[in-house]
Structure formats: structure tokens, C-alpha cells
Amino acid sequence: MRVLVVGAGYAGATAAVRLAGRSRGRVEVTVVNPRPTFVNRLRLHHLAVGRRVPAPDLAELLGRGVTFVEGYVTDLDPDAGRARISGPDGMREVSFDRVVLATGSTTEPVPVPGGDHVHAVGDLESAHRLRAAFAALPEGADAAVVGGGLTGLETVGELAETRPDVRVRLVTAGEVAAWFTPRAADYVRRTLAGLNVETLGDTHVLAVEPDRLLLADGAELPSALTVWCGGFAAPPLARESGIAVDAQGAVITDATLRSLSHPTVLAVGDSGHTPGPGGDRYSMSCQFAFPSAMHAANLLRAEALDLEPRPGRSAFNLSFTARCVSLGGHNAVLQKTDHDDVATGRAWTGRTARLVKAIQVRGVVTNIAVERRIPGVIGWPHADPATRPAAQPLPG
Ligand SMILES: Cc1cc2nc3c(=O)[nH]c(=O)nc-3n(C[C@H](O)[C@H](O)[C@H](O)COP(=O)(O)OP(=O)(O)OC[C@H]3O[C@@H](n4cnc5c(N)ncnc54)[C@H](O)[C@@H]3O)c2cc1C
Incomplete structure (x- = not known):
């Protein structure tokens, strides 16, 4: 199975390393990203005020199991399984059987x-x-x-x-x-x-x-x-490719992260509009980007290896637990949330919150490296199945 991953932010990079690492050589994973270094988006406001933000080499982060192509996907034809890429060496075309859209978002x-x-x-x-x-x-x-x-x-x-x-x-x-x-x-x-x-x-x-x-x-x-800082919207690729999107340009998916209009397309992270426990889409966040990517990798692996998905496991299920927000370099607040990302209960400030924030902004890159070294090792919290939206059948 040839899988094209468009975008190597948190979601795209995670989906690629997990799938490549767990598919016993049965999946060829190609990742396309406009630049050769990883952008840690959580830190873009740090960069904007002049702080130094590391930019790890993407090919190294993704490892040898993944083919990395520097470029921007300009045209995507999910029915024909073809993508056109504009890169430093000009235009090229890539064919695929499945595509993971991980194009993230940008300011609305x-x-x-x-x-x-x-x-x-x-x-x-x-x-x-x-x-x-x-x-x-x-x-x-x-x-x-x-x-x-x-x-x-x-x-x-x-x-x-x-x-x-x-x-x-x-x-x-x-x-x-x-x-x-x-x-x-x-x-x-x-x-x-x-x-x-x-x-x-x-x-x-x-x-x-x-x-x-x-x-x-x-x-x-x-x-x-x-x-x-009014809000984020997805880049135009999905809409321009004729894939069903919402008002922010995010791909509308079923509970298994597959596009409602094009089942060979899976959407993860900010570029996916997936129904959450309360019926609204999961919030654009790292909390959604990582687990949705890991789930998409699990589904594609099962498909490539002809494995029956474990009962009740084809639907994506995530429980939000907390959000950590920094207010400059010396203050932060860690707010507990319910499974649907609504603030509730306790909040921590001071050293605890600062430490959690520091771990979060650095840990996002570590997560990808860990997943590459020990694919499948990272899990995520699940919501009570009773509140989970019903899974749609997987395409045959
Ligand atoms: C300043 C800031 C602070 C934030 N703080 C937090 C926080 O504290 N906690 C939290 O949970 N979330 C936070 N977020 C939100 C979080 O960064 C996003 O939810 C997260 O980046 C989504 O990950 P992603 O992988 O879906 O997308 P991205 O990280 O946006 O990655 C998408 C990648 O796809 C590439 N791409 C796009 N189009 C194409 C194309 N056509 N071809 C090839 N590649 C393409 C992009 O260049 C990019 O590399 C913050 C965001 C910002 C901007």
C-alpha cells in the first residue's frame, strides 16, 4: 500500500513514523512538507518575540523508513490517487493508494x-x-x-x-x-x-x-x-481538491477519520473536522493532532496487513484532560477539562503549571522521536464509549 502523508507537523510526522514502523514493510510511506525542518508551532509566538526556537531536521526526525519529499502539494486527485508537488527542483507527481491529509491550519x-x-x-x-x-x-x-x-x-x-x-x-x-x-x-x-x-x-x-x-x-x-489571533482555518488544498470541507476548510470525516466524500482520504490534526464526544468537532490542538495521527496509522496498518480492526476500535476516541496556557515566560495556568475540552474543576498555577508547559513545548518533538524508535508505544486517554459518536463502516 502506498500512503502519501501531506504535511509534516505534529500530526503528519506522527502518522508517518508510526505507520512506517508498524507495517512490517507492507506500506510505503511518503511525506511531503514545504520545508526540510520541523516547525514547532506551539512556539511560534516565542519566535515572534525573538526567542531562539530549535528547528530539527525533518528527514532525520522521520527516519529511514519514511521517504521525505520537500515541496508543497498543489493538486490532489484522490479518485485517481495522484498528487502534484511543487518543490525546489520543480514539479513532480506522486501516486498513492491512501492519503493522510495533515496540512494543519493557519491564521483565518x-x-x-x-x-x-x-x-x-x-x-x-x-x-x-x-x-x-x-x-x-x-x-x-x-x-x-x-x-x-x-x-x-x-x-x-x-x-x-x-x-x-x-x-x-x-x-x-x-x-x-x-x-x-x-x-x-x-x-x-x-x-x-x-x-x-x-x-x-x-x-x-x-x-x-x-x-x-x-x-x-x-x-x-x-x-x-x-x-x-481571531482563529485558525485550514489551507485550501482539500477544498480545491473537491473533498467535502467545513466553513474553515477542514475535511469533514466520519468517526474513523475518513473523509465523508472520499474514503481513501484520512484527515488528522487541525485539517480534520471529526465529531467529538459532544457532537462538535474536536478542538484544533496538539491533544487532537497526536492521537488522531496515531489512530489513522493504526487503521491504515490494519488495512495493509489485512487485520480485522479490534471490535469497537475503528472509531476514533479521545478524552481531553487538561490545557496548559503560558502567560509570558514566568507564568502559566494548567486548567483541568472534561472529555470534550470544556474547562472544569481544578487549575494549577506557579511552578507546576510552568513545568508542565515547558514539558509540553519541548515534549512534542520528543513524542515523534519516541514513536519512531518504538512505534505504537504511545497511547492516549479515551472517553467513555457511551458518549462516543457511532462508527461508520470502513470502506470495503
Ligand atoms: C502560537 C501558537 C500556540 C499554540 N499553542 C498551543 C497549545 O499550547 N496547545 C495546543 O494544543 N495547541 C496549540 N496550538 C495549536 C497547535 O499548534 C495546532 O493545533 C497543531 O499545530 C496542529 O498540528 P497539525 O500537525 O495538524 O498541523 P501543523 O502543525 O500546522 O502542521 C501542518 C504542516 O502541513 C504543512 N502543509 C500545509 N499545506 C501543505 C501542502 N499543500 N503540502 C505540503 N505540506 C503542507 C504545513 O507547512 C505544516 O508543516 C498553538 C498554535 C499556535 C500558532
Whole structure:
């Protein structure tokens, strides 16, 4: 079986090494990624404020069992099993029997006028541009992060801590830190205030101009540098290939991670819209990227080796347990969640949270290396089967 993995972020790299390592030579795994080094996306806001972020060599990380092709998949024909790749040596074509889409996500197109003026941290190139623009801000300048999700909170914390001489604001349509339980939310707001971040909740941005934000209530906020953290969307490949996608361009899958429109396509990580325990899609996160990739590898292995999937094991099943959010380099909060990624119960701060965050941002690369050395060794927490969406039959 020839399996093409498109994208080598957390999900693509994990799916590739696990499948190659467990398929007893019966699967040829090819991975395509636009650059030869691994991007640890969790750290793009670190890169944006000038911190050094290691970029491991991808071919080495993937190991010899996987064929690595540097390039960008520009056309995908799942029915014919063909992909066109644009790489440093020009165009080439690759044939496949199954494709794992692991193209991740990037910052959503800005939904208000003035999108050309914003910066972002959703992808490597944007983070590099932000790094230059942020470093060039004069003392006393105004900067704003728009979007109060977890990435917005982490980003504003980094900016404020790195440049206390810049006036940094967080502008969000909802309540500030609304996702957390009340005590943890209070900690987040106090910590941001301690970093001199001015937080503006329930504030809608109508337009972005080069030196200001125009707000829905008619007010204006000075901002010489605006970072958009409104949300993530998938790259256009799946939509352009005629695969059924949702409004964010993510492949709509059944509970076995297979595309509803094209069963030879499996989608993992941020590029897959898979129903979670509560019926909504699993949140875009590492917590979903790694297990979905490992599950896709298990299914493809079973298919290649003609193994019956273990009863009840073809449907993907993941229970979220906690989220860890940093607020600059010295503060973090570890928030317990229910299986559906809703904040609940206890939250930890201080050393415990900082340590967990440090392990998380470094451990993501280690996970892939461990999976390559001992394929199949890593597991993940499962939700109660009673709350799991029903599995669709595997295609014959
Ligand atoms: C600043 C920041 C902080 C974050 N913090 C957290 C956090 O604390 N916890 C958490 O759980 N999540 C966090 N996230 C979200 C997390 O990074 C994503 O959920 C995760 O990266 C998804 O992994 P992935 O493998 O699906 O996609 P990605 O990591 O995005 O990898 C996708 C890969 O596919 C490649 N690709 C795309 N299109 C093509 C194509 N056509 N051809 C070939 N290759 C292609 C991309 O270049 C990329 O290398 C954060 C995100 C950001 C930006």
C-alpha cells in the first residue's frame, strides 16, 4: 500500500513514523512538507518575540523508513490517487493508494477590512514577519492582539513581557479569559494586568488601519502593530481538491477519520473536522493532532496487513484532560477539562503549571522521536464509549 502523508507537523510526522514502523514493510510511506525542518508551532509566538526556537531536521526526525519529499502539494486527485508537488527542483507527481491529509491550519482570513495591515503567529512565515515588525517598534508605541482565545492570551503575554516599553492591549469580542473556570480566569486577568496588558473584553473590531483599530462603538484604539489571533482555518488544498470541507476548510470525516466524500482520504490534526464526544468537532490542538495521527496509522496498518480492526476500535476516541496556557515566560495556568475540552474543576498555577508547559513545548518533538524508535508505544486517554459518536463502516 502506498500512503502519501501531506504535511509534516505534529500530526503528519506522527502518522508517518508510526505507520512506517508498524507495517512490517507492507506500506510505503511518503511525506511531503514545504520545508526540510520541523516547525514547532506551539512556539511560534516565542519566535515572534525573538526567542531562539530549535528547528530539527525533518528527514532525520522521520527516519529511514519514511521517504521525505520537500515541496508543497498543489493538486490532489484522490479518485485517481495522484498528487502534484511543487518543490525546489520543480514539479513532480506522486501516486498513492491512501492519503493522510495533515496540512494543519493557519491564521483565518481577517474578516474585517484592513486585513493587509495585520500580523499573525499562525504560521512560520507570519511569525518571522512579526518578529521584525515587533523588534522595530519604537519605545512607547501601541500594539494590540485581537482575539482572546488561548493563542491570543499566550501571544499577548509574550509581547508584553518582552517589550515593557510598548503599550500592549488585548482586544476580544467576548469576556477576557472566558474559557477558564472563574478562579483560573481571575488568575489570567491578574497576571496580564501584572504584565501591564490593558484588556478590553466585549469589544468588536470593525476595521484595522495601519495605526489604529476602529471599534464597533465608534471608538478608535491606537495600534502601530496589530496581531490577529481571531482563529485558525485550514489551507485550501482539500477544498480545491473537491473533498467535502467545513466553513474553515477542514475535511469533514466520519468517526474513523475518513473523509465523508472520499474514503481513501484520512484527515488528522487541525485539517480534520471529526465529531467529538459532544457532537462538535474536536478542538484544533496538539491533544487532537497526536492521537488522531496515531489512530489513522493504526487503521491504515490494519488495512495493509489485512487485520480485522479490534471490535469497537475503528472509531476514533479521545478524552481531553487538561490545557496548559503560558502567560509570558514566568507564568502559566494548567486548567483541568472534561472529555470534550470544556474547562472544569481544578487549575494549577506557579511552578507546576510552568513545568508542565515547558514539558509540553519541548515534549512534542520528543513524542515523534519516541514513536519512531518504538512505534505504537504511545497511547492516549479515551472517553467513555457511551458518549462516543457511532462508527461508520470502513470502506470495503
Ligand atoms: C502560537 C501558537 C500556540 C499554540 N499553542 C498551543 C497549545 O499550547 N496547545 C495546543 O494544543 N495547541 C496549540 N496550538 C495549536 C497547535 O499548534 C495546532 O493545533 C497543531 O499545530 C496542529 O498540528 P497539525 O500537525 O495538524 O498541523 P501543523 O502543525 O500546522 O502542521 C501542518 C504542516 O502541513 C504543512 N502543509 C500545509 N499545506 C501543505 C501542502 N499543500 N503540502 C505540503 N505540506 C503542507 C504545513 O507547512 C505544516 O508543516 C498553538 C498554535 C499556535 C500558532
